[in-house]
Amino acid sequence: MSQNKLILFLDRAIIEQLESAAAYNTDEVCGFLLGHEDKFVRTITRIIPVDNIAADKKDAFQIASKDYLKAERFADVNNLQLLGVYHSHPNCPAIPSEQDRLAAQPYFSYLILSVTDKKVTSIRSWSLNDSFQFDEDFLMSTNNINQHINGYRNYPNTAA
Amino acid sequence: MATVIIPTPLRKFTNNNSKLAIQASSISEMIHHLTNDFPELKKHLLDANGKVPSFINIFVDDDDIRNLQQEQTVIKENSTVSIVPAIAGGAYRI
Numbered sequence: 469m470s471q472n473k474l475i476l477f478l479d480r481a482i483i484e485q486l487e488s489a490a491a492y493n494t495d496e497v498c499g500f501l502l503g504h505e506d507k508f509v510r511t512i513t514r515i516i517p518v519d520n521i522a523a524d525k526k527d528a529f530q531i532a533s534k535d536y537l538k539a540e541r542f543a544d545v546n547n548l549q550l551l552g553v554y555h556s557h558p559n560c561p562a563i564p565s566e567q568d569r570l571a572a573q574p575y576f577s578y579l580i581l582s583v584t585d586k587k588v589t590s591i592r593s594w595s596l597n598d599s600f601q602f603d604e605d606f607l608m609s610t611n612n613i614n615q616h617i618n619g620y621r622n623y624p625n626t627a628a
Numbered sequence: 629m630a631t632v633i634i635p636t637p638l639r640k641f642t643n644n645n646s647k648l649a650i651q652a653s654s655i656s657e658m659i660h661h662l663t664n665d666f667p668e669l670k671k672h673l674l675d676a677n678g679k680v681p682s683f684i685n686i687f688v689d690d691d692d693i694r695n696l697q698q699e700q701t702v703i704k705e706n707s708t709v710s711i712v713p714a715i716a717g718g719a720y721r722i
Contacts, residue, residue, distance in 0.1 A: 528716070530714075533685050533712045536635075543636070571683050571714060573635075573638075575639075576636075
């Protein structure tokens with residue numbers, strides 16, 4: 469069954485927060501994406517970084533249940549929606565692994581930052597479809613829609 | 629009735645309800661009622677063996693049912709049951 473492609477807007481400040489969280493960390497970093505949703509358009513206005521509690525942080529991430537519950541309560545209290553999760557892939561492409569897919573939840577956008585040599589080289593976002601496979605979201609910057617950073621192009625080369 | 633907190637990813641299966649009042653005396657009974665009322669929840673709350681899958685955590689008040697009596701954990705009238713998706717993943721290796 470075909471599904472409408474999600475559009476994810478990230479403004480420059482959010483991108484910078486994500487970059488600073490991920491770029492200099494050799495471990496996978498992770499956190500939540502909050503904002504607003506209007507039909508198939510999701511605007512991220514806030515991120516909540518959380519601890520990665522995976523045993524092997526260089527190759528995996530895991531978020532504690534207490535942090536999940538806190539993020540959901542924060543969203544409710546602040547009239548935001550919990551729209552997804554971000555995590556980094558140090559020295560790996562911004563493509564979800566099979567481990568990512570098996571653990572993925574419906575509805576959420578999974579934003580992945582690829583990090584190489586202390587730089588975020590690519591940002592892509594994915595959502596699970598009804599067949600439990602990932603579809604890629606269309607990623608855009610709210611500062612300048614023309615400077616889109618969709619996953620088929622390297623970021624930040626095409627987003628000045 | 630116990631209050632069941634539905635996590636954001638599963639709310640599209642509960643008509644966007646984030647909280648539901650369920651009359652049940654155990655977790656298995658609660659899941660039975662929940663999946664009966666909202667059939668699309670079943671594939672997310674139960675595995676092929678009828679157990680809560682590893683990527684779903686269920687808390688009765690502040691306690692993980694895996695540290696209690698699993699699906700047989702007792703629910704009281706004033707219990708709050710939180711369904712919490714496990715958020716995890718790993719790097720992509722070619």
